[in-house]
Amino acid sequence: MENELYNRIAVLRAERNLSRQDLADAVGINVQTVGFLERGDYSPSLTLALDLSEHFGLPVEAIFSRKPLRPLSEALYGDHKANDHKARRSNR
């Protein structure tokens, strides 16, 4: 089994207008480590993953995944489109 871990840290950080240094200070890691996490070069410990989840106010599975993550916009609105399509088909 591959040891790949995908994450949305870069997107979440950009959404919240945080610099890498801000995020690093908030969770108590080195600024370089934020870069390694964002590029997927480093898989965090459970403690750090939980710290990040707490900092962003999101469940861990919304930030990290063993499978490639869908873009947030698609995750939010993609299902709506599919559901609308299904609803229209059932109405016919």
Add this chain to the structure above:
Amino acid sequence: MTATGYKVFGIAMQRRGARRKLVVVTYGALVAFCTTTFVLHVAYGLGALLPYSWSIYASMAVSMFVFGGNGRWGLVKSFANKPPQPDAPMVEIVKLNLAPRTLVSQNTSMWKNDERELSRRDQAHYHAYQAVAVAVLVILLLAFWSIKPPLWVSAEILREAVFIVALLTSVLALTLPAAIILWTEPDIDTPEEQT
């Protein structure tokens, strides 16, 4: 990785390529230095301890001021994961040889290794340990042979070989963990890339 900026002799070391060049050049210089002292020892009979101690001092200087890992200088953050002892303030009691310790606590954040750095440190020590363990076994084998030399080599050559391998093992033991970190750590983001 680094505690004191990313520069050695004014040359930026953010890129892994630059760090690898530094490691190669430094080890080249150390080997040249050890060879010179050894040749002096053989040619002029300076005594075995002299080249050995010079080489150890050179390795300690490299470890302390270039590679790092052992205090406030060098590229790699202190392996001890705590800030070095701050300088004592120059006050009157210093003159009385009372050796005061500073009461001002230091900012530990820049000296603290986070979990990724600690894992890199431990990995580097593990790999360095394997290399040093092999070298120690080679020393043992050579020492054993020097007691009962095989037909194809003299006891004198084996004794010198024990000395040379012991010298190189000491150099590696002092410098290898930090060198492995410098060699393997990927490129470091510049401040512009960090936003």
